[in-house]
Amino acid sequence: MNDVARAAGVSLKTVSNVLNDYEFIRPATKQKVLDAIAELGYEANLTARSLRSGKTRMLGLVLSDLSIPYYGELASRLMTVAASRGYRVLVEQSGGVAGHELSALQGPFRQLTDGLLFTPLTLDVDTIAAHQGIKPIVMLGEHIADPRFDLVTMKNAEAAEAITAHLLAGGRRRIAVLGATAGATTDSPGLRLNGYRKALEAAGAEFDPALVVQCDWRRDGGASAVGSLLDSGVRFDAVFGLNDVMALGALHELLVRGIRLPDDVAVAGFDDIDEARFASPALTTVSPGMEEIAERSIKLLIDRIEGVETASEGLHIEAGFELKVRDSAP
Amino acid sequence: MNDVARAAGVSLKTVSNVLNDYEFIRPATKQKVLDAIAELGYEANLTARSLRSGKTRMLGLVLSDLSIPYYGELASRLMTVAASRGYRVLVEQSGGVAGHELSALQGPFRQLTDGLLFTPLTLDVDTIAAHQGIKPIVMLGEHIADPRFDLVTMKNAEAAEAITAHLLAGGRRRIAVLGATAGATTDSPGLRLNGYRKALEAAGAEFDPALVVQCDWRRDGGASAVGSLLDSGVRFDAVFGLNDVMALGALHELLVRGIRLPDDVAVAGFDDIDEARFASPALTTVSPGMEEIAERSIKLLIDRIEGVETASEGLHIEAGFELKVRDSAP
DNA sequence: CGCAACATTTACAACGTTATAGAATAGTGG
DNA sequence: CCACTATTCTATAACGTTGTAAATGTTGCG
16 A cells, blocks of 8 residues: 555555545545556555454354255355445354354354354354344344344244145145254244144144154255154155255155155145255245345344444344245145 | 453563464463463454464355355365364355456455465466466366366266266166266366266267257256257167256156156266255265365365475375265166 | 635554564573 | 573564544635
8 A cells, every 4th residue: 555655646544545435535636546556456455454444344154054055055145145235254154063153153253254144053042142242143044033133034934834734725634744843932943833733723634743753954854754754654644844955855765665746745845945946746845035034134234233223122024935836745 | 462461461472472382481471371361351353463464364265156065065064174274264156257256366355365275167277377366276176277276176087987887887878968068178077078988988889979968057957958858859868967966957857757767767967965865766976075175175275375285386186986876877 | 815614635543463683581501 | 600592571563454633735705
């Protein structure tokens, strides 16, 4: 910057002012500076700028694992939206481990970012509140619904209700659910299960706890869950995976076992990952409006960082959803 | 740091020395400093450290799109390996657009990182060489094979040859290839196609250009490519997708059209993404040793950054591969 | 012509760290 | 007990930027 100042015959600060679009600069001076910058190929040093300003123009994204399709797609979209606002996204994988989530919250990672998009999987809301620090955090997903935090989420219950209603409308009465968890009703499995029950109730169908299976939210979790359901002799005419990869795992296992889809058993998922469309049969699922989630969460976080949004209570935003009816459950 | 120094009754620099494991520090002094750090909850400011040292301890990763399963998995593994060496990974999506690739190479992104893992898709090697700058770059993938650059790649030709040989051994003679490109033989489609031809030759099978189809390296690319092959009436008894997602798209399309897999047509892919195992039928593919690629590329890049590796020629590393025989092509 | 009032530019300090080089202290041999 | 070396510590100056406040230019008006 010194060199530029010398080349343009102005002071250091004037160059800085040009770079920062300071109002009171004579056009001629500005041009001289810009010429010098172009000629010398000067680029501002971002590290120095960060040190001085205390801002990094990076957003932190904490999620369990980028290799999970839903998170890969989410990260991709968030990065694109953030880029359009002049921010970068730095990803931290927690692996769903409490210690990693905590260190993402307080450790050096936090320092590198101006704000956090946080998908907590193991940490409870009070622990997070105790370690939230000073910079803005926007929660993604559903584990947290607390007035202390901003939250951008999908309409879990409504979407699960809609897809269950669709299965019921197709004549299914015994709908197995994969991926439920014990206890909590405010996290995404809980909310989706609520939606499921509500749809059953509305249709006057019986709720059978034997149809609700706990398993890992992964492909092989869904596969083995549906396998043990078959082995145990529980009857069912539909499977609702609380996310797509479990549903796809189940779909695969059902086919391996010679069960006809969708004639014998219909399969539905949740997320509408890219892959769902190309499964055989194509997976009926619900699209949680990821584009909207990405846009609104980035906007909210940046507005908090830049002081545009000043609500003292946490804002809770729910993105719309869309039912995607395909061959696995027509 | 000033506060810590005061609390410990030592100078600023002594605190810095403790933090940097400077050799000549009395154990008692070191302990005093560590106690003061613990008591005050001090954490070093990474931005200031970066400004002073010129290092960010971040590695840049340039790839087309994180939502592509192969890249999601790769990024995830790279981040894990990098973390174990005390580095973070900052991802930049190029979308396969030349302009974005170029700006990742020279723009502010470069400043934020100590070195680059680069997966060039559109830029040619001379353009890259012209803009490579001063910091280390390790190429990932296959578009570049040039003595000027370090490269970590998979055994494209050998792996493609192996999987083609497997199809031939299964009695297939007319193997369609999806995802070929015109011209280049040193990029990954080119190398894989070479392996395909070599296997044909070794088996004395005829090479038919009509079986080689160009398409986008995406799910719907594979689907529509195999669709138009069917429509055009070209006979084939196997499909080799040059990557898994094309193969999976093709697999889906074949099933939709009522073709029996693997009886009528066998399908094979390349990459062994997580999803391949759970397709129906499960996809036969080749695993390119991603773990090894991740480990060796991170190690090489960090060794270059830290001056451990000083070879003046580019190092070319090929990771091993493993054939994954599954139901789509037994 | 003089002096507000405003526009434009500048000098200097600061952000929090590490490198350099030198000062202080401890240890050793004669 | 002194000179000399090895160890341990510290003062000062950077790294490259922006905020503050003050200096300088310019314009308009009485």
